[in-house]
Amino acid sequence: MKFYIEEFPLLVLTLICVAAILIVAILLIVRYRRSQRLRSAGSYVEALKDLIRGDEESAFRHLKRVVKEDTANTDAYLKLGDIFRRRGEVVRALQIHRQLTVRNDLNTRTRMELLKSLALDYMESNKNEQAIAKLKELISLDKKDLWGHQQLLRQFERQKDWSQALSAQETIFKITGQKDDSLLALYEVQIGHKWADQKEFHKARLKYKDALRRDRLCVPAYLDLGDAFQQEGRLDEALESWKELLQKVPEKAYLAFERLERVLYEKGQFGEVAKIYRDLLERDPDNLRALLALATLYDKKGNLDEAIRTCQRALQVDATSHVARQLLVKFYQQRGDQAKVMENLETLINSAQVTPNRFLCRNCGHESQEPLWRCPHCDQWRTYIP
Numbered sequence: 001m002k003f004y005i006e007e008f009p010l011l012v013l014t015l016i017c018v019a020a021i022l023i024v025a026i027l028l029i030v031r032y033r034r035s036q037r038l039r040s041a042g043s044y045v046e047a048l049k050d051l052i053r054g055d056e057e058s059a060f061r062h063l064k065r066v067v068k069e070d071t072a073n074t075d076a077y078l079k080l081g082d083i084f085r086r087r088g089e090v091v092r093a094l095q096i097h098r099q100l101t102v103r104n105d106l107n108t109r110t111r112m113e114l115l116k117s118l119a120l121d122y123m124e125s126n127k128n129e130q131a132i133a134k135l136k137e138l139i140s141l142d143k144k145d146l147w148g149h150q151q152l153l154r155q156f157e158r159q160k161d162w163s164q165a166l167s168a169q170e171t172i173f174k175i176t177g178q179k180d181d182s183l184l185a186l187y188e189v190q191i192g193h194k195w196a197d198q199k200e201f202h203k204a205r206l207k208y209k210d211a212l213r214r215d216r217l218c219v220p221a222y223l224d225l226g227d228a229f230q231q232e233g234r235l236d237e238a239l240e241s242w243k244e245l246l247q248k249v250p251e252k253a254y255l256a257f258e259r260l261e262r263v264l265y266e267k268g269q270f271g272e273v274a275k276i277y278r279d280l281l282e283r284d285p286d287n288l289r290a291l292l293a294l295a296t297l298y299d300k301k302g303n304l305d306e307a308i309r310t311c312q313r314a315l316q317v318d319a320t321s322h323v324a325r326q327l328l329v330k331f332y333q334q335r336g337d338q339a340k341v342m343e344n345l346e347t348l349i350n351s352a353q354v355t356p357n358r359f360l361c362r363n364c365g366h367e368s369q370e371p372l373w374r375c376p377h378c379d380q381w382r383t384y385i386p
C-alpha cells in the first residue's frame with residue numbers, strides 16, 4: 001500500500017506525460033494533414049490554372065503532387081489520366097481511369113466525366129467496341145448528352161455501321177433541333193450499298209427508296225437504284241430510275257448519261273438516247289452537259305450539221321466552254337472547213353488563260369473560289385485541293 005502511495009504521483013506524472021505527448025502528436029498529425037490538404041488543394045488550383053493556360057507540363061507536375069497527397073481527389077486523377085492520353089501514353093491513362101471506376105463515392109457528374117475520359121482512351125487505342133460501350137453508358141446517364149451522341153456517331157461511321165449511324169444522327173438532330181433530310185438520305189444510301197455489296201439487290205433498292213422518301217432530290221439514290229435494277233437484268237426499271245433523276249435534278253442529270261447510253265445501246269434502242277437528251281433540253285434548255293452529249297451523239301451518227309449546230313448552242317450557253325470549242329474544231333476538221341478550224345482554234349488559244357482558282361473539298365466536293373483550311377460544308381479540316 002505504501003508502495004502505491006509513494007509511487008502514485010510518479011504514475012500520475014507518467015500518465016500525464018504520455019497523454020500530453022499523445023495530444024501533441026495528434027495535434028501535429030492533424031496540423032500536418034491539414035497543411036498537406038491545403039498544400040494539395042493549392043497544387044490542385046495551380047494545376048487547374050496551368051490547364052487553363054495550356055501548360056500541360058506544369059499541370060502534370062502539380063497533379064502528380066495532388067494525387068500523392070490527397071488520394072480522394074478524383075478529379076485530379078481524372079485529369080492526370082487525360083494528360084497521359086494526350087501525351088500518347090494511353091495505357092497509363094486507361095490504368096488510372098479504370099482504377100477510378102471502382103470508387104462508389106462518385107457523383108453522376110464525375111461519373112460522366114470519367115466515362116468520357118475512358119471513351120477517349122479506348123478511341124485512342126482503336127478499341128471501338130469498348131469506346132462504344134462507354135459512350136452508351138454515358139448516354140444512359142444523360143440521354144441528351146450531345147458530345148456522347150456525336151462521338152457515338154463517329155464510331156458508327158468508322159465501323160461503317162450506317163443503320164446505327166443514321167439513328168445516332170437522327171438523335172443529334174432531335175437534341176439540337178436541326179433537320180437535314182438530305183444528309184439522312186445519304187445514310188440510307190450507304191445502308192443500300194452494303195446490301196448491294198452482298199448482292200442483296202432487292203434489300204438495297206428498298207433502302208434507296210427510303211432515301212428518296214427522305215429526299216426526293218437524292219442524286220445517288222436514283223443512280224444506285226438504277227444500278228441495282230440493272231444488276232438483276234431489269235433494264236427497263238433501271239432506265240426509269242435514271243430518267244427520273246433527269247426529271248427531278250436536271251443539273252445533275254449528266255451523272256446518268258453514261259449509264260443511260262450503255263443500257264439503251266445494250267437494248268439496241270439507239271434512237272432513244274438522242275430523244276432523252278432532247279427532252280431534257282426542252283425542260284432545261286441551258287443544260288450544257290446535255291448539249292455536249294447530244295453534239296457528240298450527232299457526230300457518232302455522222303450528222304455533222306446537227307453536231308455543229310448543237311455545239312454552237314452550247315457556246316451560246318457558255319462561250320468559255322473549252323470542251324464545246326474543242327468539239328467544234330474537231331467537227332469542222334471532219335468537214336474539211338479549214339477556215340472555221342483556224343478561227344475556232346484561235347479563239348481557243350486566246351481564251352487559254354490561267355483559269356481562276358477553284359478549290360474543291362476532297363471530302364464533300366464543296367467548291368470555293370479561295371483557299372480554305374476548314375470546309376464550311378462538311379466541317380473537315382485541310383480537305384481543300386486546288
Ligand SMILES: [Zn+2]
Pocket residue numbers: 361362363364365366375376377378379380383
Ligand atoms: Zn467538305
